[in-house]
Amino acid sequence: MLRIGKAIYDAIIAHARADHPDEACGVVAGPLGSDRPVRFIPMTNAERSPTFYRFDSLEQLKVWREMDAKDEQPVVIYHSHTATEAYPSRTDISYASEPGAHYVLVATRHPDDAEVRSFRIVDGEVSEEEVVVVGSAE
Protein backbone atom coordinates (compact mmCIF):
# COMPACT_ATOMS: atom_id res chain seq x y z
CA MET A 1 0.00 0.00 0.00
CA LEU A 2 1.15 3.54 -0.69
CA ARG A 3 0.09 6.14 1.87
CA ILE A 4 0.60 9.61 0.54
CA GLY A 5 -0.51 13.07 1.62
CA LYS A 6 -3.02 14.89 -0.56
CA ALA A 7 -0.77 17.90 -1.19
CA ILE A 8 1.97 15.73 -2.66
CA TYR A 9 -0.51 13.50 -4.52
CA ASP A 10 -2.00 16.64 -6.11
CA ALA A 11 1.48 18.00 -6.89
CA ILE A 12 2.38 14.80 -8.77
CA ILE A 13 -0.78 15.07 -10.89
CA ALA A 14 -0.18 18.79 -11.50
CA HIS A 15 3.37 18.07 -12.66
CA ALA A 16 2.16 15.34 -15.01
CA ARG A 17 -0.47 17.68 -16.47
CA ALA A 18 2.00 20.54 -16.83
CA ASP A 19 4.47 18.43 -18.82
CA HIS A 20 1.86 16.72 -21.01
CA PRO A 21 2.34 15.77 -23.84
CA ASP A 22 5.83 14.89 -22.62
CA GLU A 23 6.27 12.35 -19.85
CA ALA A 24 6.84 13.93 -16.44
CA CYS A 25 8.98 12.27 -13.80
CA GLY A 26 10.15 12.75 -10.26
CA VAL A 27 10.78 11.45 -6.78
CA VAL A 28 9.18 11.79 -3.39
CA ALA A 29 11.80 11.26 -0.70
CA GLY A 30 11.18 10.15 2.85
CA PRO A 31 13.17 9.14 5.92
CA LEU A 32 15.05 5.84 5.54
CA GLY A 33 12.86 2.90 6.41
CA SER A 34 9.79 5.06 7.13
CA ASP A 35 7.91 4.38 3.89
CA ARG A 36 6.55 7.94 4.22
CA PRO A 37 6.79 10.05 1.06
CA VAL A 38 7.27 13.55 2.43
CA ARG A 39 9.61 15.56 0.21
CA PHE A 40 8.36 16.17 -3.33
CA ILE A 41 11.15 16.46 -5.93
CA PRO A 42 9.97 16.97 -9.52
CA MET A 43 12.76 16.08 -11.94
CA THR A 44 13.59 17.17 -15.46
CA ASN A 45 12.81 14.56 -18.10
CA ALA A 46 16.08 14.71 -20.02
CA GLU A 47 14.43 12.87 -22.92
CA ARG A 48 11.59 15.41 -23.26
CA SER A 49 9.57 12.73 -24.98
CA PRO A 50 5.93 11.68 -24.97
CA THR A 51 6.98 8.07 -24.71
CA PHE A 52 10.19 7.97 -22.68
CA TYR A 53 11.67 9.55 -19.59
CA ARG A 54 15.07 9.65 -18.03
CA PHE A 55 16.36 11.68 -15.10
CA ASP A 56 19.16 14.03 -16.12
CA SER A 57 22.28 12.29 -14.82
CA LEU A 58 23.76 15.26 -12.95
CA GLU A 59 20.41 16.21 -11.44
CA GLN A 60 19.99 12.62 -10.30
CA LEU A 61 23.42 12.64 -8.66
CA LYS A 62 22.57 15.85 -6.81
CA VAL A 63 19.23 14.51 -5.58
CA TRP A 64 20.62 11.12 -4.58
CA ARG A 65 23.45 12.82 -2.67
CA GLU A 66 20.98 15.09 -0.90
CA MET A 67 18.84 12.12 0.12
CA ASP A 68 21.93 10.37 1.41
CA ALA A 69 22.94 13.42 3.44
CA LYS A 70 19.45 13.68 4.94
CA ASP A 71 19.16 9.92 5.62
CA GLU A 72 16.34 9.64 3.12
CA GLN A 73 15.50 7.22 0.38
CA PRO A 74 13.35 7.54 -2.74
CA VAL A 75 9.99 6.34 -1.38
CA VAL A 76 8.11 7.15 -4.58
CA ILE A 77 9.44 7.31 -8.12
CA TYR A 78 6.72 8.65 -10.39
CA HIS A 79 6.28 9.26 -14.07
CA SER A 80 3.42 9.82 -16.45
CA HIS A 81 2.10 8.01 -19.47
CA THR A 82 0.65 10.46 -21.95
CA ALA A 83 -1.29 8.14 -24.25
CA THR A 84 -1.49 4.81 -22.50
CA GLU A 85 -2.76 3.42 -19.22
CA ALA A 86 -1.13 4.01 -15.86
CA TYR A 87 0.54 0.61 -15.85
CA PRO A 88 4.30 -0.06 -16.02
CA SER A 89 5.53 -0.71 -19.54
CA ARG A 90 8.15 -3.36 -20.35
CA THR A 91 10.73 -0.58 -20.35
CA ASP A 92 9.55 0.64 -16.95
CA ILE A 93 9.94 -2.86 -15.57
CA SER A 94 13.35 -3.52 -17.05
CA TYR A 95 14.83 -0.24 -15.82
CA ALA A 96 13.31 -0.24 -12.34
CA SER A 97 16.37 -0.10 -10.11
CA GLU A 98 15.10 0.95 -6.68
CA PRO A 99 13.55 -2.17 -5.17
CA GLY A 100 12.32 -0.24 -2.13
CA ALA A 101 10.41 2.37 -4.10
CA HIS A 102 6.72 2.68 -4.90
CA TYR A 103 6.51 3.21 -8.65
CA VAL A 104 3.65 5.63 -9.28
CA LEU A 105 2.19 6.01 -12.74
CA VAL A 106 -0.06 8.88 -13.79
CA ALA A 107 -2.02 8.61 -17.04
CA THR A 108 -2.69 12.02 -18.60
CA ARG A 109 -4.48 10.96 -21.77
CA HIS A 110 -7.83 12.32 -20.55
CA PRO A 111 -7.64 16.05 -19.76
CA ASP A 112 -10.36 15.94 -17.11
CA ASP A 113 -9.35 12.81 -15.34
CA ALA A 114 -5.92 11.70 -14.09
CA GLU A 115 -5.49 8.00 -13.43
CA VAL A 116 -2.98 7.33 -10.63
CA ARG A 117 -1.81 3.83 -9.76
CA SER A 118 1.09 2.51 -7.71
CA PHE A 119 3.26 -0.58 -8.09
CA ARG A 120 6.18 -2.40 -6.56
CA ILE A 121 8.69 -3.62 -9.13
CA VAL A 122 11.21 -6.07 -7.71
CA ASP A 123 13.38 -8.41 -9.79
CA GLY A 124 11.21 -7.81 -12.82
CA GLU A 125 7.98 -8.67 -10.98
CA VAL A 126 5.21 -6.08 -10.88
CA SER A 127 2.60 -6.01 -8.17
CA GLU A 128 -0.05 -3.33 -7.94
CA GLU A 129 -0.87 -1.80 -4.60
CA GLU A 130 -3.58 0.40 -3.18
CA VAL A 131 -3.02 4.15 -3.04
CA VAL A 132 -4.35 5.75 0.13
CA VAL A 133 -4.46 9.53 -0.04
CA VAL A 134 -4.30 10.96 3.44
CA GLY A 135 -5.97 14.20 4.32
CA SER A 136 -8.44 14.07 1.46
CA ALA A 137 -11.60 14.14 3.57
CA GLU A 138 -12.94 17.66 3.23
Next chain:
Amino acid sequence: MAIEVSIPTILRQYTSGEKTVAGKGATLAELLSDLDLRHPGLAGRIVDDGGLKRFVNVYINDEDVRFLGGLETPLADGDSVTVLPAVAGG
Protein backbone atom coordinates in the same frame (compact mmCIF):
# COMPACT_ATOMS: atom_id res chain seq x y z
CA MET B 1 46.51 4.28 -4.83
CA ALA B 2 43.00 4.24 -3.45
CA ILE B 3 39.77 5.21 -5.12
CA GLU B 4 36.51 5.23 -3.20
CA VAL B 5 33.55 3.87 -5.12
CA SER B 6 29.96 4.48 -4.01
CA ILE B 7 27.73 1.51 -4.78
CA PRO B 8 23.97 1.92 -5.32
CA THR B 9 21.49 -0.17 -3.32
CA ILE B 10 20.73 -2.52 -6.17
CA LEU B 11 24.41 -3.50 -6.60
CA ARG B 12 25.23 -4.01 -2.93
CA GLN B 13 24.46 -7.70 -3.36
CA TYR B 14 27.94 -7.87 -4.96
CA THR B 15 29.67 -6.02 -2.14
CA SER B 16 28.25 -7.86 0.87
CA GLY B 17 25.98 -4.91 1.49
CA GLU B 18 28.76 -2.33 1.59
CA LYS B 19 27.78 1.07 0.20
CA THR B 20 31.36 2.05 -0.53
CA VAL B 21 34.29 -0.06 -1.64
CA ALA B 22 37.88 0.81 -2.51
CA GLY B 23 39.74 0.02 -5.68
CA LYS B 24 42.58 1.09 -7.92
CA GLY B 25 43.26 1.64 -11.57
CA ALA B 26 44.79 4.14 -13.92
CA THR B 27 41.52 4.31 -15.87
CA LEU B 28 37.87 3.59 -15.11
CA ALA B 29 38.20 0.32 -17.09
CA GLU B 30 41.10 -0.81 -14.89
CA LEU B 31 39.25 0.19 -11.73
CA LEU B 32 36.22 -1.90 -12.74
CA SER B 33 38.44 -4.93 -13.45
CA ASP B 34 40.08 -4.44 -10.08
CA LEU B 35 36.73 -4.23 -8.28
CA ASP B 36 35.48 -7.32 -10.07
CA LEU B 37 38.35 -9.36 -8.58
CA ARG B 38 37.02 -8.81 -5.07
CA HIS B 39 33.34 -8.40 -6.00
CA PRO B 40 32.67 -10.87 -8.81
CA GLY B 41 29.80 -9.89 -11.04
CA LEU B 42 29.89 -6.20 -10.17
CA ALA B 43 31.63 -5.08 -13.36
CA GLY B 44 29.12 -7.01 -15.46
CA ARG B 45 26.33 -4.77 -14.11
CA ILE B 46 28.20 -1.66 -15.25
CA VAL B 47 29.75 -2.65 -18.58
CA ASP B 48 28.82 -4.94 -21.42
CA ASP B 49 30.32 -5.77 -24.84
CA GLY B 50 29.53 -2.29 -26.08
CA GLY B 51 31.24 -0.50 -23.20
CA LEU B 52 29.53 1.29 -20.32
CA LYS B 53 25.93 0.14 -20.03
CA ARG B 54 23.57 2.75 -21.38
CA PHE B 55 21.33 2.98 -18.35
CA VAL B 56 23.98 3.06 -15.66
CA ASN B 57 25.45 6.43 -14.70
CA VAL B 58 29.08 6.55 -13.58
CA TYR B 59 30.54 9.74 -12.16
CA ILE B 60 34.13 10.61 -11.37
CA ASN B 61 34.37 13.45 -8.87
CA ASP B 62 30.73 14.28 -9.65
CA GLU B 63 31.21 14.48 -13.41
CA ASP B 64 29.37 12.09 -15.70
CA VAL B 65 32.03 9.96 -17.40
CA ARG B 66 30.09 10.16 -20.67
CA PHE B 67 31.40 13.73 -20.87
CA LEU B 68 34.90 12.74 -19.87
CA GLY B 69 36.53 9.75 -21.55
CA GLY B 70 34.08 6.97 -20.80
CA LEU B 71 35.87 3.78 -19.78
CA GLU B 72 39.23 5.29 -20.68
CA THR B 73 38.84 8.25 -18.31
CA PRO B 74 42.03 8.48 -16.28
CA LEU B 75 41.86 8.19 -12.51
CA ALA B 76 44.12 9.64 -9.83
CA ASP B 77 44.68 8.66 -6.23
CA GLY B 78 41.92 10.11 -4.07
CA ASP B 79 39.33 10.35 -6.86
CA SER B 80 35.83 9.33 -5.95
CA VAL B 81 33.61 7.32 -8.24
CA THR B 82 29.84 7.00 -7.91
CA VAL B 83 27.63 4.47 -9.70
CA LEU B 84 23.89 5.11 -10.02
CA PRO B 85 21.48 3.14 -12.18
CA ALA B 86 19.69 5.60 -14.45
CA VAL B 87 16.08 6.26 -13.52
CA ALA B 88 14.28 5.84 -16.82
CA GLY B 89 11.36 4.22 -18.47
CA GLY B 90 8.70 4.66 -21.08
